[in-house]
Amino acid sequence: MEKMRLTSPAFQDNGRIPARYTCDGDNMNPELRFENVPAGTKSLALVMEDPDAPNGLWVHWILWNIGPRVTTLVEQAEPREVVIGKNSWGHNQYGGPCPPSGSHRYIFRLYALDTTLDLAGTASKGQLDVAMQDHILAEASLTGLYGGG
Template sequence: MEKMRLISPAFQDNEKIPPRFTCDGENISPELLIEHVPRGTKSLALVMEDPDAPNGLWVHWIVWNIRPNIGKLVEHSEPRESVIGKNSWGHNQYGGPCPPSGTHRYIFRLYALDVVLDLAGTASKGQLEVAMHQHIKAEASLTGLCSESDGAS
């Protein structure tokens, strides 16, 4: 069986994220394609984070209870049945890259889970990680780059 993959038509792994997906652009989520979800997966979870933020890890977007057969997350939308958790700004929505200086990595992590999570939308990334513990069947990631000099501030 092939390994689960997360890709985007908007940018390649370890390449620049186009400005329209950043805080200086339209600040919308990019299209994400999901391939080779393992059989028996009950739901998917997605976390987008910046490990290079000045004050430590910064969570830009968390979504869970995504249908395993969804195939893709459409640009500028969130799957209807899913739950959007709180990002580091305290909002239940996508927050695009906005590096204050230098080049930052923005890592989209996709998790295939053997359960549908019973977790409220008030949950944080930490609470999501606790709920997913021992339920992860597969993982995939996609890293995009953004620099202050790209127009994002």
């Protein structure tokens, strides 16, 4: 089977994220497309993080219990059937790229899991990582760049 893929019509892998998806624009999530989700997947989880943040990894968005048949998260998605966890701002929502200086990488990671997660929306990325341990069937990533002009 082909490798699971995560893409966006808004930007290419390692390409620049358009301003409308950032704090300089509408601060809404870009459309994301999932391909080749493996058989046996019970749910998907998605994390968006900035490894270049001055104080270490900054979490912009975390979602889990996405249905395994979902192939697209539309722009400005807030799917009711998923759990949206707490980002580094302490909010249960998407927080777009907003680098204080320079260009940063924003990595979207999609995980195919062999279970659904019994995690409350108060959970952080660390708690999500622990809950996903030993349940990841496949992983895909998409990196966007923003900042620095």
